[in-house]
Amino acid sequence: MSKVKSSLAKLPLNRYFDVMMLIFLAVFPMFVKEFRVEMMGRYICYAIFALSLDLLWGYTGLLSLGHAVLFGIGGYLIGISYQIQNGVVPAFMQREGITEIPWFYLPLQNPIVAAVLGVLVPALFAALIGYFAFSSKIKGVFFTIITLALAQIFKDFIINVQKYTNGFNGLQSIKRFAINGSAPLSKTTYYYIILGIAVLVFLFCLWLTNNRVGKVCTSVRENEARLGFLGYDAGAFKILIYTISGAIAGLAGVLYAPATSTITTEDIGVTASTMVVIWVAVGGRGNLTGAVFGALLVNWAQSILSEHFSSVWQLIIGVLLLAVIYFIPNGIIGQLVNLQRRFITDKQKNKLSEEPVQAAAVVKATPHN
Amino acid sequence: MSMEELRSGSDILTIRGLTVSFSGFRAISDVDLDVKEGEIHVIIGPNGAGKSTLMDLITGKTKATEGDILFRGQDITGKAPGVIASKYHIGRKFQGPNVFDNMTVYENIEIALGGFTSIRKAFCYRRKAEQKQKIEEVLKQINLYEQADMMASELAHGQRQWLEIGMVIAQSPELIILDEPAAGMTDTETFKTGEMIKELAKEHTLIVIEHDMEFVEQIADYVTVLHQGRKLAEGPFSEVKNNRKVIQVYLKDDMDEEGD
Ligand SMILES: Nc1ncnc2c1ncn2[C@@H]1O[C@H](COP(=O)(O)OP(=O)(O)OP(=O)(O)O)[C@@H](O)[C@H]1O
Ligand SMILES: [Mg+2]
Numbered sequence: 001m002s003k004v005k006s007s008l009a010k011l012p013l014n015r016y017f018d019v020m021m022l023i024f025l026a027v028f029p030m031f032v033k034e035f036r037v038e039m040m041g042r043y044i045c046y047a048i049f050a051l052s053l054d055l056l057w058g059y060t061g062l063l064s065l066g067h068a069v070l071f072g073i074g075g076y077l078i079g080i081s082y083q084i085q086n087g088v089v090p091a092f093m094q095r096e097g098i099t100e101i102p103w104f105y106l107p108l109q110n111p112i113v114a115a116v117l118g119v120l121v122p123a124l125f126a127a128l129i130g131y132f133a134f135s136s137k138i139k140g141v142f143f144t145i146i147t148l149a150l151a152q153i154f155k156d157f158i159i160n161v162q163k164y165t166n167g168f169n170g171l172q173s174i175k176r177f178a179i180n181g182s183a184p185l186s187k188t189t190y191y192y193i194i195l196g197i198a199v200l201v202f203l204f205c206l207w208l209t210n211n212r213v214g215k216v217c218t219s220v221r222e223n224e225a226r227l228g229f230l231g232y233d234a235g236a237f238k239i240l241i242y243t244i245s246g247a248i249a250g251l252a253g254v255l256y257a258p259a260t261s262t263i264t265t266e267d268i269g270v271t272a273s274t275m276v277v278i279w280v281a282v283g284g285r286g287n288l289t290g291a292v293f294g295a296l297l298v299n300w301a302q303s304i305l306s307e308h309f310s311s312v313w314q315l316i317i318g319v320l321l322l323a324v325i326y327f328i329p330n331g332i333i334g335q336l337v338n339l340q341r342r343f344i345t346d347k348q349k350n351k352l353s354e355e356p357v358q359a360a361a362v363v364k365a366t367p368h369n
Numbered sequence: 370m371s372m373e374e375l376r377s378g379s380d381i382l383t384i385r386g387l388t389v390s391f392s393g394f395r396a397i398s399d400v401d402l403d404v405k406e407g408e409i410h411v412i413i414g415p416n417g418a419g420k421s422t423l424m425d426l427i428t429g430k431t432k433a434t435e436g437d438i439l440f441r442g443q444d445i446t447g448k449a450p451g452v453i454a455s456k457y458h459i460g461r462k463f464q465g466p467n468v469f470d471n472m473t474v475y476e477n478i479e480i481a482l483g484g485f486t487s488i489r490k491a492f493c494y495r496r497k498a499e500q501k502q503k504i505e506e507v508l509k510q511i512n513l514y515e516q517a518d519m520m521a522s523e524l525a526h527g528q529r530q531w532l533e534i535g536m537v538i539a540q541s542p543e544l545i546i547l548d549e550p551a552a553g554m555t556d557t558e559t560f561k562t563g564e565m566i567k568e569l570a571k572e573h574t575l576i577v578i579e580h581d582m583e584f585v586e587q588i589a590d591y592v593t594v595l596h597q598g599r600k601l602a603e604g605p606f607s608e609v610k611n612n613r614k615v616i617q618v619y620l621k622d623d624m625d626e627e628g629d
Contacts, residue, residue: 211491211492211494212479212480212485212491212492212494213488213491213492215472215476215479215480216480216491218469218471218472218476219469219472219480221471222469222470222471222472223467223468223469223470225467226463226467226468226469227480228449228450228451228454229428229430229450229451229454229460229461229463230454230480230481230486230536230540231451231454231455231483231486231540232451232455232486233451233486233487236488237488237491240488341520344518345519345520345523348516348518348519
């Protein structure tokens with residue numbers, strides 16, 4: 001009985017915070033104008049994106065500076081789908097003299113297929129990069145540099161193959177999952193779909209990080225060299241987590257593009273990749289809550305500030321970010337979790353020093369097998 | 370079991386002509402070593418003698434330039450650390466605590482549990498009664514049962530050493546290597562560690578690297594002395610401690626220190 005009570009008391013503070021955030025997001029559309037609902041829907045997509053980075057960076061210690069590539073692949077795949085509905089060749093292709101939809105785009109005509117590919121392709125892409133990066137002796141920093149280069153190359157690539165991607169201009173009029181000629185989903189309905197999927201992703205991440213696989217990933221972060229001597233192939237686990245992270249990032253992109261109805265090269269390059277790192281850093285990494293909270297907070301702050309201080313908002317946000325990272329390096333939620341931990345540990349230490357005799361007796365009384 | 374019987378037992382580890390050089394410097398030079406099943410084999414030698422390097426070779430951290438390492442007759446020379454740990458069941462505690470700092474004591478032991486190291490096995494792992502019992506048993510063995518929920522980083526130095534010993538036990542290895550397990554411990558802790566090691570020897574074979582002679586005397590069945598990458602002497606502790614060459618090396622070492 002007391003075990004149940006003590007494990008409840010040990011439940012990290014952030015799990016209560018999760019429930020509060022969910023309630024807030026669930027009732028949010030009832031109190032605000034529709035354009036705010038649309039905005040928040042977008043930010044929840046960002047939160048899913050941030051979760052994918054948290055698995056990789058927060059839990060496994062692998063910092064990717066090119067994570068928006070995976071997000072972008074998802075977004076572009078669903079985006080293309082809505083350019084080629086009913087066999088129409090989009091204007092930007094016609095301008096380049098393309099008269100028929102290219103064969104490799106044909107499967108994308110079905111938005112559902114595009115959405116599924118939007119999850120699978122980034123996952124496969126991550127698996128491939130992971131395979132090369134992690135089966136050799138490449139160390140953490142090199143992974144970060146590789147991903148950074150990747151972000152730049154991918155953006156250049158999308159711009160260069162203009163006749164297939166509309167280059168700089170990006171893709172517009174991406175419908176909120178209008179399927180077989182039906183009307184697009186309403187903004188509020190789509191909001192709740194995004195929220196529902198976000199909850200599922202969050203629960204999956206929670207399960208994964210508490211699973212032994214997640215614990216092994218945490219051990220990679222803590223002391224990768226040691227892990228090998230316990231019989232693990234750390235590289236295999238790194239490839240796995242990067243693949244899972246890629247799938248989730250792709251999913252975020254698939255949900256995001258219809259939420260804003262556009263996807264452009266702004267959403268996929270180094271800058272976009274840096275933004276997600278900042279969200280996770282501000283919220284706090286390695287506890288899931290921080291990633292979600294950071295994504296929502298920073299994006300709201302950005303939009304509110306830009307509405308009220310249109311000229312200096314970027315300066316203000318920059319200073320705020322630096323302040324957070326300087327004064328609370330563990331991030332906002334990370335700081336809360338640490339405070340709680342310290343509180344519990346102090347209590348335990350006190351308890352231990354109060355009854356050292358009893359503790360010793362327990363140890364003695366236990367028979368060895 | 371008397372010393373003679375032990376030494377006449379079969380080898381768990383056989384090393385022949387082992388050599389490793391780092392850009393010309395021979396850190397281990399033509400070393401032969403037999404570790405018998407069930408013994409506590411202590412390796413001593415001055416700083417830089419090559420003790421840890423020898424363990425690096427056995428556990429696959431470093432690749433040998435020449436020579437063979439056999440585990441129960443099977444060649445393990447040059448195999449990857451993960452394979453040596455999971456297939457041949459050799460567990461190692463490093464010199465200086467080498468644990469997972471921002472994880473709890475319990476999680477440290479749980480991650481080390483042998484038999485769940487592949488991705489598939491890790492996915493399917495559930496903390497059943499059997500695993501719980503094993504983890505708790507290990508925690509008690511290393512005197513950290515009450516500290517189970519503390520972060521490894523919050524432990525005292527000696528406790529961190531014990532935690533790593535616990536991780537090695539949790540691997541269920543058949544050969545345990547402990548590199549200076551009592552370094553930096555108080556006298557009481559050192560003695561406790563010695564008892565822990567003797568308890569372990571009831572079920573395992575151990576190679577222990579140590580400097581503290583009192584501690585060596587407490588635990589050793591057999592002692593090998595390394596000096597400048599070569600084997601200088603071997604035998605029961607009582608013999609080795611009276612060996613002229615060994616005394617010379619250690620005396621010279623002490624004189625060097627006085628000279629500094
Ligand atoms: N990877 C390496 N590259 C180059 N030199 C090395 C390497 N590993 C060990 N050495 C050298 O080999 C020698 C033996 O080192 P080792 O750590 O094995 O000594 P030791 O007997 O464990 O000493 P201590 O008692 O100080 O732990 C040292 O001179 C060390 O500098
Ligand atoms: Mg050493």
